[in-house]
Amino acid sequence: xxxxxxxxxxxxxxxxxxxxxxxxxxxxxxxxxxxxxxxxxxxxxxxxxxxxxxxxxxxxxxxxxxxxxxxxxxxxxxxxxxxxxxxxxxxxxxxxxxxxxxxxxxxxxxxxxxxxxxxxxxxxxxxxxxxxxxxxxxxxxxxxxxxxxxxxxxxxxxxxxxxxxxxxxxxxxxxxxxxxxxxxxxxxxxxxxxxxxxxxxxxxxxxxxxxxxxxxxxxxxxxxxxxxxxxxxxxxxxxxxxxxxxxxxxxxxxxxxxxxxxxxxxxxxxxxxxxxxxxxxxxxxxxxxxxxxxxxxxxxxxxxxxxxxxxxxxxxxxxxxxxxxxxxxxxxxxxxxxxxxxxxxxxxxxxxxxxxxxxxxxxxxxxxxxxxxxxxxxxxxxxxxxxxxxxxxxxxxxxxxxxxxxxxxxxxxxxxxxxxxxxxxxxxxxxxxxxxxxxxx
Amino acid sequence: xxxxxxxxxxxxxxxxxxxxxxxxxxxxxxxxxxxxxxxxxxxxxxxxxxxxxxxxxxxxxxxxxxxxxxxxxxxxxxxxxxxxxxxxxxxxxxxxxxxxxxxxxxxxxxxxxxxxxxxxxxxxxxxxxxxxxxxxxxxxxxxxxxxxxxxxxxxxxxxxxxxxxxxxxxxxxxxxxxxxxxxxxxxxxxxxxxxxxxxxxxxxxxxxxxxxxxxxxxxxxxxxxxxxxxxxxxxxxxxxxxxxxxxx
Numbered sequence: 168x169x170x171x172x173x174x175x176x177x178x179x180x181x182x183x184x185x186x187x188x189x190x191x192x193x194x195x196x197x198x199x200x201x202x203x204x205x206x207x208x209x210x211x212x213x214x215x216x217x218x219x220x221x222x223x224x225x226x227x228x229x230x231x232x233x234x235x236x237x238x239x240x241x242x243x244x245x246x247x248x249x250x251x252x253x254x255x256x257x258x259x260x261x262x263x264x265x266x267x268x269x270x271x272x273x274x275x276x277x278x279x280x281x282x283x284x285x286x287x288x289x290x291x292x293x294x295x296x297x298x299x300x301x302x303x304x305x306x307x308x309x310x311x312x313x314x315x316x317x318x319x320x321x322x323x324x325x326x327x328x329x330x331x332x333x334x335x336x337x338x339x340x341x342x343x344x345x346x347x348x349x350x351x352x353x354x355x356x357x358x359x360x361x362x363x364x365x366x367x368x369x370x371x372x373x374x375x376x377x378x379x380x381x382x383x384x385x386x387x388x389x390x391x392x393x394x395x396x397x398x399x400x401x402x403x404x405x406x407x408x409x410x411x412x413x414x415x416x417x418x419x420x421x422x423x424x425x426x427x428x429x430x431x432x433x434x435x436x437x438x439x440x441x442x443x444x445x446x447x448x449x450x451x452x453x454x455x456x457x458x459x460x461x462x463x464x465x466x467x468x469x470x471x472x473x474x475x476x477x478x479x480x481x482x483x484x485x486x487x488x489x490x491x492x493x494x495x496x497x498x499x500x501x502x503x504x505x506x507x508x509x510x511x512x513x514x515x516x517x518x519x520x521x522x523x524x525x526x527x528x529x530x531x532x533x534x535x536x537x538x539x540x541x542x543x544x545x546x547x548x549x550x551x552x553x554x555x556x557x558x559x560x561x562x563x564x565x566x567x568x569x570x571x572x573x574x575x576x577x578x579x580x581x582x583x584x585x586x587x588x589x590x591x592x593x594x595x596x597x598x599x600x601x602x603x604x605x606x607x608x
Numbered sequence: 609x610x611x612x613x614x615x616x617x618x619x620x621x622x623x624x625x626x627x628x629x630x631x632x633x634x635x636x637x638x639x640x641x642x643x644x645x646x647x648x649x650x651x652x653x654x655x656x657x658x659x660x661x662x663x664x665x666x667x668x669x670x671x672x673x674x675x676x677x678x679x680x681x682x683x684x685x686x687x688x689x690x691x692x693x694x695x696x697x698x699x700x701x702x703x704x705x706x707x708x709x710x711x712x713x714x715x716x717x718x719x720x721x722x723x724x725x726x727x728x729x730x731x732x733x734x735x736x737x738x739x740x741x742x743x744x745x746x747x748x749x750x751x752x753x754x755x756x757x758x759x760x761x762x763x764x765x766x767x768x769x770x771x772x773x774x775x776x777x778x779x780x781x782x783x784x785x786x787x788x789x790x791x792x793x794x795x796x797x798x799x800x801x802x803x804x805x806x807x808x809x810x811x812x813x814x815x816x817x818x819x820x821x822x823x824x825x826x827x828x829x830x831x832x833x834x835x836x837x838x839x840x841x842x843x844x845x846x847x848x849x850x851x852x853x854x855x856x
Binding site for chain 2: 194241562
C-alpha cells in the first residue's frame with residue numbers, strides 16, 4: 168500500500184514532461200506593420216565587352232537607373248558609394264561589399280557588339296541579402312539606334328522581378344504638343360517614349376487636333392481634327408503616318424473616340440441636332456450603331472479591358488457624372504456620387520479601377536474609384552488637372568496639368584495610383600491629352 | 609507557493625446580520641482569568657475544588673467577517689501550459705469475431721515490487737528530462753514574455769519594407785519559418801515560406817522576398833533575444849500580414 172501511495176505522490180507532485188514543455192513547434196509572431204520606403208539598389212556601369220560597346224555601357228546603365236528611380240519605388244545608391252567594382256560580367260558577386268552599403272538589389276550588365284554589328288546587352292539581377300540571383304540573366308539584341316529601348320527592357324525586367332508588377336517602361340505616349348500663347352495656341356500630334364525621349368511629330372500645326380488615343384496594339388492612333396471646320400475622327404497609322412477618316416453623317420460632329428479592346432471597333436460621341444450620344448463603328452465596314460438615346464450629353468466613353476462594358480460621362484442627372492453600361496448599349500448605372508463634376512473616365516488595364524477627372528470647389532483632381540463607384544480616391548489637386556491615361560500595367564496615371572494665367576502652360580505629369588510620386592514628364596514644348604501605348608513587342 | 613493552481617474556492621459572503629440581535633448564551637462563563645473546568649478526582653493526592661470553565665471576553669475594535677479575513681495568496685508563481693489533447697486512438701480494425709473470453713475468477717491483487725520500483729524510477733526520470741536542456745525535441749524552460757516577443761516583432765518590422773511591392777503582393781499574407789543561431793542571428797539559408805493566403809503564387813513569392821530581406825537585414829547583428837530561452841526561439845515562425853500597409 169505504501170508503494171502505491173509513493174507512486175501516486177510522484178505522479179501528483181513531480182512535474183511531468185508535457186506539463187512543463189511548450190505546446191511544441193517554433194516561436195510564433197505576427198508582423199502587421201512595416202515601412203514604405205524606396206528599395207535601395209545599385210547599378211554599376213555595365214561592362215563593355217570590346218571598344219565598340221563602351222559607348223553604350225554607361226548610357227544603358229543610366230537609362231535603367233532613370234526608369235527605376237522614376238517609379239519612386241527604388242533608390243539608387245550612387246557609384247561613389249560603391250565598395251566593389253564590377254569588372255567582369257561573369258565574375259562572382261561579392262555580396263558582402265554590397266551589403267555593407269545596404270544595396271538590397273544589384274544589377275550587373277555587359278554590352279558588346281557582335282560580328283553583324285548588332286548591339287548585345289546582357290544583365291543579371293541579385294538579391295544581395297539573400298545572396299542569390301533573382302530570375303535568370305537575360306540578353307537583348309538590337310540595333311545601335313535601339314539602345315534606349317534595350318535599356319528600357321532591362322529596366323522592365325528588373326522592375327517586374329522586384330515588385331511583381333507587370334512592366335511598363337518600354338512603352339510610348341501620344342499627346343498634343345502645344346506652342347504659343349493660350350489665345351493662339353498651335354497644337355499638333357506628337358509621339359514619344361514614355362519618359363519623354365525620342366519625340367516625333369505626327370501632324371502639322373495648321374489645324375487643331377484633340378484627344379489622340381492609341382489602339383490596343385499601339386500601331387494606330389485615333390484623334391479628332393478640326394481641319395474641315397468641325398470635329399471629325401481620324402485613324403492614323405503610326406509607322407507610315409497614313410490616315411483615314413471615320414465617316415459620319417454630314418451635319419454631325421464626331422469626337423472623343425476610343426478603340427475597343429479588339430482594335431476593330433471604335434466608340435465615340437456624335438452630336439446631331441444639338442444632342443450628343445454614344446455610337447460604335449466598325450472601322451473596316453464603316454457601319455455604326457447608336458448606344459444611347461438620351462436628351463443629355465453622353466461623351467468620353469472607355470471600354471472595360473474585356474470589352475463587355477463601357478464607362479462614360481453624362482449630365483443626365485443635371486451635372487456630369489460617370490455611368491457604366493453594357494458595350495451593346497442598354498441601361499446605364501451611375502457610379503459617381505461625390506460632390507462635384509466627374510468626367511473623362513478611363514478604365515484601368517487591370518479592370519479593377521476607373522480613373523477620372525473631378526472638378527470640385529474650384530479645384531481639379533485626378534482620381535480613381537472601383538468600377539462600382541466605391542473607394543474613390545483623389546490623387547492630385549491643382550488649378551487644372553485633367554485627361555488621365557493608364558500605364559500599360561495599370562500602376563501609373565499620366566495626365567495634363569495646366570498652370571493658371573495668360574502665360575499658363577500645359578504639361579504632362581504622372582502619379583502612382585497610391586497618390587505618391589507625382590512628377591512632371593519632360594517635353595520640349597507644352598503638352599496635353601496624353602494617351603499611353605501598350606507595352607511594345 | 610503551490611506549483612499548480614488549485615480549484616478556486618468561492619469567496620464567502622460577509623455574515624453580518626442586518627439588525628442587532630441578542631448575544632447567544634456563552635459557552636463558558638466570562639471571567640478575567642482563563643480556567644479549565646475541573647472535576648473531582650478521588651485518586652488525586654490534593655483535592656482540587658470543583659470549578660467551572662471560564663474565559664476572558666473577546667474584544668475587537670471592528671467587526672471582521674470571514675470574507676474579509678486575509679488569506680495567504682494561493683496563486684501559483686507559474687502555471688504550466690495545458691497539455692494538448694492526446695491523439696484519439698483509432699479503433700482496432702474489426703476482425704472475425706472470437707468467442708468472448710470468460711472472466712477470470714477474481715483474484716486478490718498481487719503486488720509486483722519490481723514493477724512498482726520501475727514505475728517510480730520512470731516517473732522521476734521523465735520529470736528530470738522535463739527540466740533538462742530540451743533534448744526531448746520540444747522546447748523547454750520558460751517561454752518568452754510578451755515584452756520579449758514584442759521586441760522581436762518591432763525589430764523585424766523596422767526592416768519590413770513593402771514600398772516596392774506590387775498591389776497584389778501587398779494583398780498577400782505569407783508565413784515564413786527561420787532557424788536562429790544562439791547569438792540571435794537568423795540562418796539565411798533556412799528561411800522558408802510555409803504558407804500564404806490572399807494572393808497568387810507569384811504575388812506570394814514577392815511578398816516572401818520582402819519578408820526574407822527584413823529578417824536577414826535586421827538580424828544581421830543578432831536579434832535581442834534571451835539566450836537562456838534559446839530553446840524557445842531556435843525556430844521562429846513569422847506571419848507577415850500587410851493588411852495595414854495597403855492603399856486605403
